[in-house]
Amino acid sequence: MASETIDGLEPILAALATMQANVERSQKSQAHDYLEKFQKSPEAWTQTHSLLSSPKTTAEAKLFAATTLKGKITYDLDQLPRDSLSSLRDSILALLVTFHEGPRPIRTQLCVCLANLAIQMLQWKNVLAQVGSTLGSGAGDCILEFLRILPEEVTEGRKIHLTEEELASRTKDLLEDNASQVLTLLIQYARSSVTAATNPRLLECISSWLREIPAADVVNSLLFDAIINALSEETSFEAAVDCLCTILRDTREVDESIDIIRVIYPRILSLRPKISEFANSGDLEVYKGLTRIFAEAGEAWVVMIARFPSDFRGLVESILECCGRDQDRDAIALTFLFWYEFKQIITLDKYKETRLQYRDIFSKLVDVMIKHLEYPRPNGADETDLFDGDREQEEKFREFRHQMGDVLKDCCDVITVTDCLGKAFDLIQKWISTFGPQASDSSVPNWQELEAPLFSMRAMGRMVSPEENVVLHQVIPLIVQIPDHEKLRFQAIMALARYTDWTAQHPEFLQPQLNFVIAGFSHNSKEVVRAAALAFKFFATDCRKLLANNVTELHSFYESVLDNLPPISQEEITEGVACIISAQELSKTYATFKLYCDPVIKRMMSRANEARTSQDDGPRLAVADYLQLLTIFVQNIQPYVSPQEENPAVKYCQEILPVLSAIAENFTDSVPILERVCRCWRYMVLSYRTGILPLLPNLAQQLASGFENSKQGCFLWATDSVLREFAEGAEFVDASTSRAIFKFFEQQALAFLRIMNDLPPEDLPDVIEDFFRLLIDALIYYHQELLFSPVCFHILSASISALTLQQESPLIATLHFLRDFLSYGTDHPNSSNFGNGYNSNQTPRSNPPEIQEAVKQMVVDQRDFLVRRILTGMMFSFPRDCLQDASGVLLTLFEILPQETTNWVKVTINMLPTGSVRAGEAERLMNAVDAKVQGGDFRKVRVLLQDFTTSYRRRNVAPREGLGRLEATRFQFKG
Numbered sequence: 010m011a012s013e014t015i016d017g018l019e020p021i022l023a024a025l026a027t028m029q030a031n032v033e034r035s036q037k038s039q040a041h042d043y044l045e046k047f048q049k050s051p052e053a054w055t056q057t058h059s060l061l062s063s064p065k066t067t068a069e070a071k072l073f074a075a076t077t078l079k080g081k082i083t084y085d086l087d088q089l090p091r092d093s094l095s096s097l098r099d100s101i102l103a104l105l106v107t108f109h110e111g112p113r114p115i116r117t118q119l120c121v122c123l124a125n126l127a128i129q130m131l132q133w134k135n136v137l138a139q140v141g142s143t144l145g146s147g148a149g150d151c152i153l154e155f156l157r158i159l160p161e162e163v164t165e166g167r168k169i170h171l172t173e174e175e176l177a178s179r180t181k182d183l184l185e186d187n188a189s190q191v192l193t194l195l196i197q198y199a200r201s202s203v204t205a206a207t208n209p210r211l212l213e214c215i216s217s218w219l220r221e222i223p224a225a226d227v228v229n230s231l232l233f234d235a236i237i238n239a240l241s242e243e244t245s246f247e248a249a250v251d252c253l254c255t256i257l258r259d260t261r262e263v264d265e266s267i268d269i270i271r272v273i274y275p276r277i278l279s280l281r282p283k284i285s286e287f288a289n290s291g292d293l294e295v296y297k298g299l300t301r302i303f304a305e306a307g308e309a310w311v312v313m314i315a316r317f318p319s320d321f322r323g324l325v326e327s328i329l330e331c332c333g334r335d336q337d338r339d340a341i342a343l344t345f346l347f348w349y350e351f352k353q354i355i356t357l358d359k360y361k362e363t364r365l366q367y368r369d370i371f372s373k374l375v376d377v378m379i380k381h382l383e384y385p386r387p388n389g390a391d392e393t394d395l396f397d398g399d400r401e402q403e404e405k406f407r408e409f410r411h412q413m414g415d416v417l418k419d420c421c422d423v424i425t426v427t428d429c430l431g432k433a434f435d436l437i438q439k440w441i442s443t444f445g446p447q448a449s450d451s452s453v454p455n456w457q458e459l460e461a462p463l464f465s466m467r468a469m470g471r472m473v474s475p476e477e478n479v480v481l482h483q484v485i486p487l488i489v490q491i492p493d494h495e496k497l498r499f500q501a502i503m504a505l506a507r508y509t510d511w512t513a514q515h516p517e518f519l520q521p522q523l524n525f526v527i528a529g530f531s532h533n534s535k536e537v538v539r540a541a542a543l544a545f546k547f548f549a550t551d552c553r554k555l556l557a558n559n560v561t562e563l564h565s566f567y568e569s570v571l572d573n574l575p576p577i578s579q580e581e582i583t584e585g586v587a588c589i590i591s592a593q594e595l596s597k598t599y600a601t602f603k604l605y606c607d608p609v610i611k612r613m614m615s616r617a618n619e620a621r622t623s624q625d626d627g628p629r630l631a632v633a634d635y636l637q638l639l640t641i642f643v644q645n646i647q648p649y650v651s652p653q654e655e656n657p658a659v660k661y662c663q664e665i666l667p668v669l670s671a672i673a674e675n676f677t678d679s680v681p682i683l684e685r686v687c688r689c690w691r692y693m694v695l696s697y698r699t700g701i702l703p704l705l706p707n708l709a710q711q712l713a714s715g716f717e718n719s720k721q722g723c724f725l726w727a728t729d730s731v732l733r734e735f736a737e738g739a740e741f742v743d744a745s746t747s748r749a750i751f752k753f754f755e756q757q758a759l760a761f762l763r764i765m766n767d768l769p770p771e772d773l774p775d776v777i778e779d780f781f782r783l784l785i786d787a788l789i790y791y792h793q794e795l796l797f798s799p800v801c802f803h804i805l806s807a808s809i810s811a812l813t814l815q816q817e818s819p820l821i822a823t824l825h826f827l828r829d830f831l832s833y834g835t836d837h838p839n840s841s842n843f844g845n846g847y848n849s850n851q852t853p854r855s856n857p858p859e860i861q862e863a864v865k866q867m868v869v870d871q872r873d874f875l876v877r878r879i880l881t882g883m884m885f886s887f888p889r890d891c892l893q894d895a896s897g898v899l900l901t902l903f904e905i906l907p908q909e910t911t912n913w914v915k916v917t918i919n920m921l922p923t924g925s926v927r928a929g930e931a932e933r934l935m936n937a938v939d940a941k942v943q944g945g946d947f948r949k950v951r952v953l954l955q956d957f958t959t960s961y962r963r964r965n966v967a968p969r970e971g972l973g974r975l976e977a978t979r980f981q982f983k984g
Contacts, residue, residue, distance in 0.1 A: 018059055053078075239252075293340075832901060
């Protein structure tokens with residue numbers, strides 16, 4: 010490679026200095042753009058070598074150069090003549106000789122460069138031999154690093170522009186054919202010295218090559234001794250743990266690995282004394298490493314443990330010991346997957362004997378878990394500061410407790426729920442007898458030892474049957490008498506909330522628990538109040554029939570606490586009382602519905618009047634919160650009424666519809682209010698279905714005017730529910746109603762198209778998402794009417810315009826609509842609704858030819874715009890999760906219009922900026938596409954285009970200059 014003076018590198022060095030300096034953001038942005046263009050330029054080949062070779066450049070500049078060179082080799086190798094690749098290889102080897110001792114980040118990047126070049130340089134056959142001879146015996150770490158990187162880069166070879174066949178061939182050349190040679194080389198290196206045998210680079214290399222070298226070959230060589238011995242060295246411990254765990258994962262097929270398991274198991278078991286040693290020394294990282302080894306062994310051999318419980322008991326006891334001695338609770342989580350998988354297998358009838366043999370282990374595990382559930386003791390006098398002010402640590406502990414709760418559930422499956430509950434009950438009784446007499450309102454000694462078993466009861470609640478008759482009838486009377494300590498009261502209320510289905514079967518225990526929960530609403534702690542609201546919801550939901558006669562008394566309670574609760578707790582308590590109302594006799598539903606909701610509406614109107622003159626968002630948000638409460642009532646109060654009878658819930662909805670309409674009309678600029686109004690309307694339709702028919706004309710009018718005035722997608726979301734519930738063929742819906750609903754849909758579609766004509770898509774992402782989700786249902790229920798409607802062509806144009814967005818949700822909605830729409834150009838649409846979609850002989854019913862032709866004609870009339878937008882999005886702008894659906898659109902286009910789509914793809918590819926596509930690449934792509942199209946293999950065409958766009962996108966992370974012809978045209982609609 011050519012050399013350059015430091016003067017020729019000054020712009021690059023200046024830009025790098027700007028990126029690292031404390032300068033204006035605009036200057037950094039300019040420097041970033043300059044460096045990005047430099048990285049993609051042909052000049053970067055020589056200038057990166059100059060940066061790496063110059064003694065005057067800094068280590069940071071050299072690292073940038075090495076990273077840039079890696080990108081050039083990966084994505085831009087076609088910029089070089091093929092006959093210059095040997096020179097490039099030699100220059101990288103020379104650079105590795107220079108940097109073989111470091112700095113390590115630069116050396117690593119150069120190794121990646123050489124590995125990627127080796128993959129693409131198909132004629133280079135003696136890779137390992139040439140690298141070894143060039144670097145020499147004095148560059149051991151450098152050679153090991155290259156050997157480690159090579160399998161990793163080959164495995165990730167899809168980012169390199171090779172065909173599947175070329176990549177498979179190169180994988181064989183570089184890995185499979187060299188595996189035995191590499192094993193010999195690593196053994197020789199390990200023999201060379203004691204230091205070499207415990208070199209972390211050696212261990213990392215072994216881990217990497219275990220992709221190709223059988224684990225048995227490593228275990229049966231002196232390399233396994235080196236791995237075990239490295240566990241005793243501080244510098245190599247972490248690499249040795251990784252390597253050993255990689256070997257363990259390779260033994261998961263236990264029947265094939267039985268011989269090496271016999272070799273490995275005693276070596277691992279010999280590590281057990283180190284558990285207590287490092288637990289006592291406080292060396293946390295080593296303790297975690299040991300725990301990881303035992304846990305990985307348990308996960309890999311769980312089938313063997315189940316088959317041979319006595320032989321492998323030592324391993325399970327070691328895992329339990331790791332849990333028990335983990336005072337800092339940092340390593341125990343590594344064992345959770347093992348306990349789950351072990352539980353899964355020994356609860357099978359086949360392994361009943363193993364389950365019986367391990368009951369004592371799981372019994373001890375329950376004790377360990379409940380002990381670890383305890384909150385820490387405070388270091389100072391402040392009882393409330395349990396984590397020394399570290400909120401992150403406190404949140405971590407809370408999350409961790411729920412994970413331990415999952416392990417307790419596993420234990421319930423093994424040793425029965427009654428035994429696990431009994432352990433919690435014993436601990437509660439023990440605390441009461443030991444510390445209960447000393448407890449007072451101001452002081453509760455050792456409350457942590459009571460709170461932990463309460464939490465364990467809460468965690469195990471899901472596992473307990475409503476018929477449980479041993480523990481709960483003893484422990485629940487104790488829980489409702491616990492001292493008034495914030496964390497105890499919170500946990501007690503939450504625990505009771507998990508047993509409400511049991512309480513529904515044992516009504517004699519309901520009132521004391523309900524009194525205890527209701528008392529929580531008066532507690533000074535906000536957390537206790539929130540717990541009380543959640544618990545009340547569960548009690549009211551599961552015990553609604555028991556509480557049905559208390560609906561009047563509960564109304565007074567509801568009114569007294571509602572305004573003092575945060576919004577989420579208001580919703581929970583409202584859901585509870587709504588469930589109780591739903592249990593009323595039909596004759597009482599209307600009056601009770603009105604009793605509870607009228608005061609809510611009164612509050613809402615009061616805040617709405619305040620919001621009209623207030624500059625503060627508070628009153629508007631309060632209106633939205635009250636609307637949410639009304640929606641919860643509508644969701645849960647669903648009395649069964651025959652079609653011939655008046656629905657009492659609909660009768661009340663008819664009364665409040667004008668109120669909701671007035672709210673929507675007066676707050677067209679408030680998204681939270683409009684979304685809540687539409688949500689309420691939507692659930693009126695979903696809850697009462699055809700019973701809502703008397704309200705339908707007014708509701709449709711409000712949805713139409715609301716959308717036109719506010720331009721908010723929530724009105725389309727509500728429209729969707731009407732469309733689905735009153736579609737043609739729906740039960741108790743006549744044809745005239747269905748036709749009217751489609752006219753209503755067309756009105757909403759026209760309003761949307763006018764909005765898209767006035768505003769660019771980037772200003773309407775939520776509206777676009779809601780509209781195309783509405784269209785997906787319109788295709789299901791009204792496909793024939795929609796596809797022959799004059800508005801359909803304009804909808805297709807709007808969908809093409811929407812593809813310029815970069816947000817994932819609206820793009821996915823648009824792409825899903827396009828896939829469903831285009832499928833009507835095939836024999837079997839994605840969402841057909843032709844009767845039941847099948848003929849009388851149960852064969853799929855074919856899509857009528859006139860529908861297929863209508864879809865094809867609309868696509869042809871759009872010319873190449875749809876293909877252009879899809880391909881451009883795949884190459885430049887679509888989020889990763891949209892690519893599969895985008896290629897699915899192309900697949901269907903090829904199926905329905907193969908020749909036209911091929912031409913459109915060719916036109917689009919020819920528009921790409923000069924230099925952004927490799928020489929001959931476009932021609933090879935189109936030849937391959939033509940061949941697959943001629944053979945009718947459209948799925949292979951999809952793969953070809955996916956590979957091309959992925960490769961193009963990797964080489965062109967950001968759009969380069971000259972993209973003008975690929976820019977989208979502005980959507981226009983007159984109507």
